[in-house]
Amino acid sequence: MRPLIEAKWLKRGLAISATLVLLAFALAGWRPTESSALLIRQLILAYLGLVVLRAIFFFCGTFLQRLQTLRLNQIPAHQFRRPLISIIMPCYNESRVIRHSLESLIALNYPNLEIIVVNDGSLDDTLNQAQFKSELSVRTPVLVLSQPNSGKAQALNQGLLHARGELILCVDADSRLNSEALTVAVRHFDNPSVGAVAGFVEISNQNNVLLLMQQLEYLVGLNFNRRAMSFLGIVPIVPGPAGIFRRKALLAVGGFVSHREIYAEDAELSLRLLTAGWKIKTEEEMIAVTEAPDTHQALLRQRYRWNRGTYQALLMNFNSLIASGWRGRWVALHLWLESVVTPILNFGLILYFLTYFFATGKVEMFTAWYFYLLAVDFLTTTIAVHRHGHFGRWWALTMFNKVYYFYMLLTWRLLSLYEEWLSIGMSWDKLDREGSSLEEAV
Secondary structure: OOOHHHOHHHHHHHHHHHHHHHHHHHHHHHOOOHHHHHHHHHHHHHHHHHHHHHHHHHHHHHHHHHHHHHHHHOOOHHHOOOOOEEEEEEEOOOOOOHHHHHHHHHOOOOOOEEEEEEEEOOOOOHHHHHHHHHHHOOOOOEEEEEEOOOOHHHHHHHHHHHOOOOEEEEOOOOEEEOOOHHHHHHHHHHOOOEEEEEEEEEEOOOOOHHHHHHHHHHHHHHHHHHHHHHHOOEOOOOOOOOEEEEHHHHHHOOOOOOOOOOOOHHHHHHHHHHHOOOEEEEEEEEEEEEOOOOOHHHHHHHHHHHHHHHHHHHHHHHHHHHHOOHHHHHHHHHHHHHHHHHHHHHHHHHHHHHHHHHHHOOOHHHHHHHHHHHHHHHHHHHHHOOOOOOHHHHHHHHHHHHHHHHHHHHHHHHHHHHHHHOOOOOOOOOOOOOOHHHOOOO
């Protein structure tokens, strides 16, 4: 069956449908009637009910995943195997950060590993710095490969061809791992059905409000939710900064897609693993620290690629996910709701509240909707950051999120979707990294 990403009728249909839905919301607010107001109230109640059900799922899943982790921690470390791990680091123009990243990999507290650096046609001093560090590494073998610029996926596949390990760790060149990352991650692979383990991502350069908002987003929107999905073994995205795979699983699904432009290769591979029946778990003590965009422009560029890339990955694998069983259908439904339905519905409600206010001067429905969602967000934040302390700061950021940050990214996500539906061209658009914040990380 042809992937949905190639179905032009679907893209056109989604663009037209989304536009009609948004216009209907705006018109219902601008020209309110009793029937339209009743319909919107019912829609809001249904939406808020789904929010509660979603929160309950994540709270319960997180609790059950924590119990699994506690049981795992009770098993003595010497009872777990220590197979050879091949670390693959693709890099392109990473001269500012690659030295620190390689140092962190060489210093990992794991007895059986190799490092493969794949230079993807860098135009700066990346290759020389990688070769210099490889010559200084005594305990851990470091192999440096070079290829013409062919993209991240091709670089990862190149490294996979030379890897000897039973497990494959893929890391970004602008990230650093904590020293015990591999020791805790390999425990999950004693279960033969586990095909990959996703690490957690934290931000190293938390030095302005925008960066703190991203850290909160990682703690709540990514890491916290990933715990709940991990309980069922259906983590939908193994993050680029830290993902470890079973080599057998990678080869079984054909490695990374490199024959076409994919802008979220980590999401696309993760979904193929799930459709093939592999479980994907998460390990919260496997932490990758990375630099985040510190300006609005850079952040929006990054999220543009993420939004379109995740959507592309979903459409490429949607049919396979539906056909793969209840776990695949659950992932497909979750990603479809999160990446398409919810953004349209959220934006439509905002349009309704704005036009309704200008038409009537009333804000009652918006106030009830807003504070209901804010209460759920406060509870989620409290649970997600309880190990990090500084509750006052995170609560203040949660409030700011509901005033500005969330709506900025929501608007940008919708614009990204429209450009994907209209097949507007895009490029990888690599962000520049400073590297200074990684020197003291982890």
